[in-house]
Each structure stands twice: as structure tokens, then as C-alpha cells.
Amino acid sequence: xxxxxxxxNGKPVSAAEDQSLLDLCRENGVRLPTLCHLDGLGDVxxxxxxxxxxxxxxxxxxxxxxxxxxxxDVTTESDRLRRYRRQIVELLFAERNHVCAxxxxxxxxxxxxxxLEVGMDHVRFDYQHPLTEMDATHPRFIVDHSRxxxxxxxxxxxxxxxxxxxxxxxxxxxxxxxxTDMAQPxxxxxxxxxxxxxxxxxxxxxxFEKERAAVGTRKNRDFxxxxxxxxxxxxxxx
Amino acid sequence: xxAESLEQIAQRRQAxxxxxxxxxxxxxxxxxxxxxxxxxxxxxxxxMRLQGLADQSEVHLTGCRGLCQRGPIVEVEWGAAAQKxxxxxxxxxxxxxxxxxxxxxxxxxAPDDLPSHADNPFFTKQTKIVLANAxxxxxxxxxxxxxxxxxxxxxxxxxxxxxxxVIAEITKxxxxxxxxxxxxxxxxxxTVAKAAGPKKYVVCNGDEGDPGAFMDRSVLEGDPHEVLEGxxxxxxxxxxxxxxxxxxxxxxxxxKRLRAAIKQAEKLNLLGTHIFDSAFNFxxxxxxxxGAFVCGEETALIASVEGARGTPRPRPPYPAVSGLWGKxxxxxxxxxxxxxxxxxxxxxxxxxxxxxxxxxxxxVFALAGKIKNTGLIEIPMGMTLREIIYxxxxxxxxxxxxxxxxxxxxxxxxxPAQYLDLPVDYESLQQVGTIMGSGxxxxxxxASCMVDVAKFFIEFCREESCGKCxxxxxxxxxxxxxLDRIARGLGGIEDLEKLEDLADLLRNTSLCGLGQTxxxxxVSTIRYFRDEYLAHVVDHKCxxxxxxxxxxxxxxxxxxxxx
Amino acid sequence: MxxxxxxxxxxxxxxxxxxxxxxxMRRQQFQPDALLEVLHSAQELYxxxxxxxxxxxxxxxxxxxxxxxxxxxxxxxxxxxxxxEHACTVCMGTACYxxxxxxxxxAVRRDLGLSDKKATTDDGKVSVVVARCVGACGIxxxxxxxxxxxxxxxxxxxxxxxxxxxx
Numbered sequence: 001x002x003x004x005x006x007x008x009n010g011k012p013v014s015a016a017e018d019q020s021l022l023d024l025c026r027e028n029g030v031r032l033p034t035l036c037h038l039d040g041l042g043d044v045x046x047x048x049x050x051x052x053x054x055x056x057x058x059x060x061x062x063x064x065x066x067x068x069x070x071x072x073d074v075t076t077e078s079d080r081l082r083r084y085r086r087q088i089v090e091l092l093f094a095e096r097n098h099v100c101a102x103x104x105x106x107x108x109x110x111x112x113x114x115x116l117e118v119g120m121d122h123v124r125f126d127y128q129h130p131l132t133e134m135d136a137t138h139p140r141f142i143v144d145h146s147r148x149x150x151x152x153x154x155x156x157x158x159x160x161x162x163x164x165x166x167x168x169x170x171x172x173x174x175x176x177x178x179x180t181d182m183a184q185p186x187x188x189x190x191x192x193x194x195x196x197x198x199x200x201x202x203x204x205x206x207x208f209e210k211e212r213a214a215v216g217t218r219k220n221r222d223f224x225x226x227x228x229x230x231x232x233x234x235x236x237x238x
Numbered sequence: 239x240x241a242e243s244l245e246q247i248a249q250r251r252q253a254x255x256x257x258x259x260x261x262x263x264x265x266x267x268x269x270x271x272x273x274x275x276x277x278x279x280x281x282x283x284x285x286m287r288l289q290g291l292a293d294q295s296e297v298h299l300t301g302c303r304g305l306c307q308r309g310p311i312v313e314v315e316w317g318a319a320a321q322k323x324x325x326x327x328x329x330x331x332x333x334x335x336x337x338x339x340x341x342x343x344x345x346x347x348a349p350d351d352l353p354s355h356a357d358n359p360f361f362t363k364q365t366k367i368v369l370a371n372a373x374x375x376x377x378x379x380x381x382x383x384x385x386x387x388x389x390x391x392x393x394x395x396x397x398x399x400x401x402x403x404v405i406a407e408i409t410k411x412x413x414x415x416x417x418x419x420x421x422x423x424x425x426x427x428x429t430v431a432k433a434a435g436p437k438k439y440v441v442c443n444g445d446e447g448d449p450g451a452f453m454d455r456s457v458l459e460g461d462p463h464e465v466l467e468g469x470x471x472x473x474x475x476x477x478x479x480x481x482x483x484x485x486x487x488x489x490x491x492x493x494k495r496l497r498a499a500i501k502q503a504e505k506l507n508l509l510g511t512h513i514f515d516s517a518f519n520f521x522x523x524x525x526x527x528x529g530a531f532v533c534g535e536e537t538a539l540i541a542s543v544e545g546a547r548g549t550p551r552p553r554p555p556y557p558a559v560s561g562l563w564g565k566x567x568x569x570x571x572x573x574x575x576x577x578x579x580x581x582x583x584x585x586x587x588x589x590x591x592x593x594x595x596x597x598x599x600x601x602v603f604a605l606a607g608k609i610k611n612t613g614l615i616e617i618p619m620g621m622t623l624r625e626i627i628y629x630x631x632x633x634x635x636x637x638x639x640x641x642x643x644x645x646x647x648x649x650x651x652x653x654p655a656q657y658l659d660l661p662v663d664y665e666s667l668q669q670v671g672t673i674m675g676s677g678x679x680x681x682x683x684x685a686s687c688m689v690d691v692a693k694f695f696i697e698f699c700r701e702e703s704c705g706k707c708x709x710x711x712x713x714x715x716x717x718x719x720x721l722d723r724i725a726r727g728l729g730g731i732e733d734l735e736k737l738e739d740l741a742d743l744l745r746n747t748s749l750c751g752l753g754q755t756x757x758x759x760x761v762s763t764i765r766y767f768r769d770e771y772l773a774h775v776v777d778h779k780c781x782x783x784x785x786x787x788x789x790x791x792x793x794x795x796x797x798x799x800x801x
Numbered sequence: 802m803x804x805x806x807x808x809x810x811x812x813x814x815x816x817x818x819x820x821x822x823x824x825x826m827r828r829q830q831f832q833p834d835a836l837l838e839v840l841h842s843a844q845e846l847y848x849x850x851x852x853x854x855x856x857x858x859x860x861x862x863x864x865x866x867x868x869x870x871x872x873x874x875x876x877x878x879x880x881x882x883x884x885x886e887h888a889c890t891v892c893m894g895t896a897c898y899x900x901x902x903x904x905x906x907x908a909v910r911r912d913l914g915l916s917d918k919k920a921t922t923d924d925g926k927v928s929v930v931v932a933r934c935v936g937a938c939g940i941x942x943x944x945x946x947x948x949x950x951x952x953x954x955x956x957x958x959x960x961x962x963x964x965x966x967x968x
Binding site for chain 2: 832833834835836837838840841864868871872875876877878879893894895896897898899900932933934935936937938939940941943949950951952
Binding site: 180 | 856870871875
């Protein structure tokens, strides 16, 4: 197992084999905003919030999918990185119909948290107001597409952890939507096991329980790492 | 199949040809097809039959001659083996075809009123490597291709060279990726060669999604064996035994010709196992795209071949190390591979003697738009834009003025008149804010509005965005929205700043090349035609008269009220 | 819907098409990787990809239905709705755009009462579709009438030709 040494914001740190830059940052108390990453799920590098500057590369690299390499010189904060992070969150708010005041996840939403973290307090871009729908056909759950940011955590957890692969993404670009089975109403899905994992990993109020619709939802996400450790390492500690 | 038998086929074919009274080749490119190329061919064959020359004449289809505006194009070759003469006819309709055939058959020469166009600068100023066989071969007949040298490069490599030697020749040649990025081909090959095997793949990227580009199409349809041989040489060099040609679904003729060519090559054991009696095995399968521009990106292409949505993956790891099904994969563009056999046959030094210091060889361009001679051309790197547009292209029709030339499609930028004397090569194009791209070269005159052109390209990117990453998915929508408002007369000066900010964001944070280069047309047109943008957002006028500016009328009364 | 039902709901032609689809999948050894090739075959056989066909493919290749749907809707080439008897494809590549493809598209759509949201006429006779580039830039503007590519037509000429289909 080769250990690597590299510079993180000027400070020398050591990294294990296969350790991602994101992992390394967290280990060293360096905060990075993320949305599509979730401990326990495979990384896709889609939200682009965790991009870092690496000396010698003219391209910014996503911390979640980039492995630490010997001799890297990594910078996690700069004016432009801060600007990009803010703009990415602005784009998200303008993309769909995010109305926090009436949302079940208000106050416990990762999108809100990231907005706060990157200092986004207003949106310069034109709101798109797409026609989005809600699907409440499932006996216990609801999906509200107006709040979806296409992070694909639901797709990944259903595929990697539950194994049912009920969720996937249909269409392309701005028309992309998460769908169940043959894009039929969730309540008619044959593959869904109603395990509720997708709800728990969803960063926003897009996926939530009918039961908690009125009182607001709080999501506990460390069940994922718990399951993974139980399955793979036979460890049941929480 | 060994060198001897290959040579025998070539000689037999050549001898048969020499014994013919005449040989007629009819261009089978899409341009000529659509104006009756097939029926012209039939007419000529019929006339030859009538004159009793059916078995003394060879009448066949051939690859794209390039001058699509003047099709159908027919070339007749006649005379004794030592003194073959050629005559190139343009605009050949059925009646003319009959006349031509009759004239050559009966009198042995061309009709007096139909001069040969072989001296047209469109043809004489080009340098053909990739398109060299147009007029020589019948793409549906492997033996005619062998007679023109097909697979002799592969034979030479397998019997006389080691894989490392082949890579050395390619490196020496200076060949760079012709799909747009211009990455050194030899370096890519050597990376894959060094990657841990044993399973590796060679993929030919025939997705050609750039709107306005049809170079790869013409090569696949007109000379499929050139590409297959290039793939086989690549496989030999890097240690692969399986190849895929990924062709977009919109090219059914290319798919058909490729499949037929592969079958013919397999029959002669030029593909398959123990090629040229060696330990080298290589088989090729065709995979069809399904209409997604993003699948021209390497990792998206890989996802597509693996049966998934064509969304790109983070790089590193690069396909050379971990590609198709996690194995080292060499992905090269059609045109890149089409150069390989010639380089192996004639040597890397020969190739490097053409072109400029950092851009060697030739480039095939699809010349289109407001230009007299639209079509396909192949020129040495370093030729100036002026020579391409005026000498080869024939200049701008209807007495209009040149405004800009767009290269690189939706990933590129425009070149204004002040750079007409720019030598066309990778570095020069980058310096003026565009890219070589795959070869689409669109010429625009004063009737084009550059704001409208930028809007056209960003709309394309918005529609083709895969949707995985936020900057591209949401950013292309925003950029298009702003340009749309500007085109409707509802833009303001602050919109230019927003465009520049968004451009910077997409260029630096998008996951793949589509998003990273989507802002290029916008940035490039703002850079060179800022006045035109200002006219739209300040005066609410479109100087070229293209944009509707309907909102301007609504805005004006308000302006009057507010002073 | 079972394979039997899929074959039975349509006519004898349906049985034949289903057999050919199954043969196409068998040729690919029912590999999940071959999903795109199989979707191509299905589209060629049925003209479009219905939910039943997609479900059958998913079951046969052992690919989850949502993934089949996701792949089918990602690519422009696949259509989940039946197309018209005739298809008029207007190329909107750069060369064609510069030579007036926009006007052609507008004219044809207006004449048939179609738009970018509605591609097929109510009687199912004609579909007007946009292609991003058919690679016929030398004869721009290019329009494809069913399988025939024609270049250099004025909007009126294109409208007239399409009208010929509606009679």
C-alpha cells in the first residue's frame, strides 16, 4: 500500500492508495461543497462543485473522482473557484421551481446548505419555470420534480445498494428527468421495493414521505455507510 | 493470403484494366447521388453495351471527387497502357452521359464541346492523401482497392516491422488527431501499447456529429478499406485483436459499405486470424450510433458501445488506460486512421515533409456555405484561408463580400476577414480563438448575422447536452436564452457581461468537451463582431437584417416615456 | 405483458416481427451490452419503440426497464411514438442553416399545421422532423423525403413535394 505525499493548500499531507482528493480534504478539515457525492455511493463528478485547482494542470479537477497523486499541489479556495461555485448554485435555482417556503425540506435541505456555504444570496440568471410535475401515486412516497437537481443519488442508491434499479434518467439535457421503470407512475412500478433509500439520500425535498409532508422532513443519511460496512466488512457499529 | 497473392491480385486487376478500351468512374458521393449519379452510371453502361464494348470497358462507382456543387462528376480514362489519357466531366446528366459514352466508344475521344475540368484550380490546388483513391477504386470491390495498394501497408508492417517500429513511423510523421483536438497520434498509440494487456481495443470514431461536416462520411463511403487497414495497423502496433467502427445512424450508406468491405476483407483473410500467415489476429465490427452529438466524445462513445446512455465519464482515467469495458482502448478519428496506411507505406518522413512545423500532412475540409465551389477538399496544412476560399473555393457567389469563416462547428469560432492570410494549421487557428475541429469550414457573407450564428450553435449544444453536469445542462440554456432575447431586441448591455461570465464558467467547469467548447462561437463572435452585438443590445437593430427584433418595438415606447 | 401477448395483440405481421426481434437478440447472444443494436433492430422492425417492445427487450437482455427507457430516450434516432407514413427531414446543419433551412422548416410546418412540439399530422400521413446534419453539406440546403436526399430546393418546392404525399 503506497502512501503518497502532496500539498493541500500549501500544507504537506499524506494520502493512502486510492484515496480521493475529497476524502483527503475532509480528513484534513478542509471544507468543500458537494451535492452529487454521498459517502457510500459511487462518485460521478457531475455537480462540479468540488472542483480544485491543481498546479501544472490547466484543467480544474473534481475532488470526488480524482485520486491523490504523489507531488500534487492542490488549492481548494480562490476567487475564481468561489465565483464558479456560486454560479453553479445560481444555475440550479434558476433551472427548476425551487420554492423553499412551501417545501417539506425547508431548513433541512442540502441545496440550501450549499447555497449558504458558497455565499449565494441572489440569482442573476433567468428563471426557466419549466413545467414540472409531482407523482404521488406511490402509497407512501412522493416525487416532486420541481425540486430535483438531477444529482442521481436516487438512481445510484437504488442500483448499488438496494439492487432494484427502479430509478434511471430519461431524455437529455434540460429535458432530463428521473423516472421509474418505463416512466410510468411510481405507484405502478413492479421493481420498486418501497425501501425508501432513495428518499433518504435525496439532498432536497424532491423525494419525501407522505407522512411527513406536513411536518417537514429530516433525512438521516449515514445509514448508507452503515449498510456498506455491514455488508462488506461485517461491522455493525453506528 | 500472403504478399505474393496480394501482389497477384493487384497485377491481375491492373492487367485487366490495361486491356480495357476505356474506364469510366462515376462519383458516388451523396451530392452526386442526389442529382442522379446512379442513373448516369446506368446510362453509360447501357451505351457501352450497345456499342459492343461491355467487356472492354470498366464502368464503376468511385468515391467523392469533392466538387459537390457540380455533380454528377464523371471521369473517363482511355488509351494504351503506356499512355492513358483522362478527361474529367462535370454536371453530367443522363443525355450528356450517353453522348460522352458514345463519343469515347465510337471515336476514342471526348466530345469537342465538353472540355476536361481536370485543370480547374479546385482540383489542382489540392494535395490528396486520404482522398487519393477517388477516381481509382470502386469502394464496393476490394480487388480494385488492392490494385491501388490497399493492405500492402499492413503486409509490410506485419512481415517487415515490429509493432514498436510502426509506432515510431507514426510518431515521426507528426500525425495529429483529425477529429478536432489534434492530439499527437504516435503518443496516443504508444500509451495504449504500454498499457497492461492482454485485452485491448481499437475504436474508429465515425460519429461525425459536427453539423456542416461530411469528411468522415465521404471516406467511409468512398474508401472503407483505407480505414480498415489503418485500424489493423493500429491494432498491430498497440496489441489489440478487436476493433469497432462507431458510425452514426444518419450514415446508412457508410454502414452498408463498411459491412460489405469487412466481409470482403475477411473472405481474403486480410482481417480475421493469422493475417498474412502471422500470429496477428484482428476482427472488426460495426457499431451504430443513434443520434447523439455528445457520443463523439471518447468516454461517451465508450458508454454508447457498452449499451448505456452516452454520458461522458470523468477523465482521468483516460481511455488509453481504462476504456471500453475497463480495458486499454485506442480511439482515433476516421481521417486520422485513413492516413496511417500511407504513412507506413511511404514512411513518416514523407508525411512530415508536407505541412507546417507543428502540423504535418494534409487536412480534409468540408467547404460549405456562401462559396462557389461547395464540397470536399484536401489541402496541405499551412495553406492560407484566402487560397482555400478564393483559389479553391472560387470565392463568394453573387458578388457578396466575405464576412467570416467558421471552423470547428459548435466547438469552434469564426475567423474574420482580417485573418484571410492566416495559414490554416492547429496552432494558428487556436491563436485566433477557434480550433481546427473535424474539418467543417462554413463561409459566411454579409447576409449572415453573427449573433444569429452564435445563437444557432449554442442552441445545438443545448439540445445535444447530455444533462449530466450542471454547467453545461443549465448553462447552455441560459446562454441561449440571453442570445434569444438579444435577437428579439430585448437585450441590454449587461447581457454581454453575463455571456462572458457564463462562457468562462462553462469552459472551465464542464465535465466534457461539449460543455467546455460550447461557448467558443459566442466568445469568438463577441471578440470579432462586438459592434454587431452592441447594435443589437444598445440600438436594438440587426445590421444584417436577420434577427426579428420584434421586442424592440415594445421597448421603444417605454424608452420614450422614460426619456 | 408477456412475449405471447406481445405477439398476439398484433397480427401475423406482429408474430413475424417479434420472431425477427428475438432472432436479432439471439445474434447478439442476449448480451446487455448490445442494447443499442437491439433497439436499432426493433425500431427498424416496428417503426418506433413502444413500451411493450421496450419491456420485452429489457426482459430478454436482463436489463432493468428504467435503464432500457433511459437509453431509448437519450438518443435522437429512437422514437417512442409512431411516425407518419412519410417523413420529411429538414437538415439543420450549419451549411444548410446558412442557406435557408430555417425558412424551409417554417414553411413546411406552417403548411401542415405542425410545430416543434407536434411532428406528425393528425391523419398520420406525414411527419416533419429536424436532423442535426445528414452530411450532405455540399448540396445545402438538404431535405430528406423518406429515404431520398434532395438538395438546393426552395421552400415552395419542398412544400409542394410534401403536399403530394397528403393526397
